[in-house]
Amino acid sequence: MNRIILEEKINYSFKNEELLLEALTHSSYAYEHRKVKRHNERLEFLGDAVLQLLISTILFERENLNEGSMTKLRARLVCEPTLARIARQINLQEHLRLGHGETLGGGADNDSNLANAMEAVLGAVFIDGGYDACVKVAQTLFAAYIDLAIEGKLIYDHKSYLLETAHKKDFTVDFKIIDQSGPDHNRRFTAAVYIDGQLAATAEGKTKKEAEQGAAAAYIEQNKNE
Structure with a gap:
């Protein structure tokens, strides 16, 4: 993991580097390396909740959007394809810690692994720097995708x-x-x-x-x- 490069891309510098390392650690890596006690599933859980609030707040500030529109837009933004796309944009796959079998199976380019790690990173930012730090990260990573979603151009099907x-x-x-x-x-x-x-x-x-x-x-x- 090149911490400095990743921090530049997400627009946040960690005070506690161990939190970032945990966010990038897949459960398969922890299973194969018994000395590693933590993996990213708990941070992913937290990051998912934080992301829901962040995107909801950003959309709420667009005064021309009604409740139905905001709900549909949030669903397009807080979903596996969008998160995996953003993860690839910042080359998150290069920083993941995966088990040997997961690596051989193409786990570094797996949408689910990338999306989960993206949420875990947000969870780690929340613990390390608080909500305001998460707002800055979300604005950096999601701004273009929010505009695409509002314009109806964030399409997967x-x-x-x-x-x-x-x-x-x-x-x-x-x-x-x-x-x-x-x-x-x-x-x-x-x-x-x-x-x-x-x-x-x-x-x-x-x-x-x-x-x-x-x-x-x-x-x-x-x-x-x-």
Whole structure:
């Protein structure tokens, strides 16, 4: 762990370095290293509660948002995909302490591990520096994502989003698997999305669902300024 680099990215310097180390320690590491008595699950529990309050407060300060809008926006922001995305943005995966088996299984790039560690870091900041320190960290890490969420651009289920948009704007959307290749244990599927009967975008994936999501995402990206 390079403490200084990570602290610069989250905009907070720890007084107690052990708290940060605990936040980055997966239970598998503690299990394999008996001298390590703490891992990040308790800090994750605390960080989740702190994050809910932080995001709720930031959204509340946007006076044009009603309760229903704030609830939906908070759900998009305080979720595993968003937290994992932010974790990768600050290269948190490079600082995680994982057990040998967890590392071999790709645990450093696992969304759940990254999201949990992100919450644990916030929990550690809360204990080390209090609520005001957490506000500063949240503003640093979440500001761009809050704006994206409010603009309706923080999307994870691209297919559903595209179908909803089609219903609102009165155009048709169809998905088709147009190709598949590779052996049974390593299949690759190519999906196409058709808008009003015209081919609009294609994408590949390991499953049909992944390919369709990719095709929807490609179309949305191509037309994001329209």
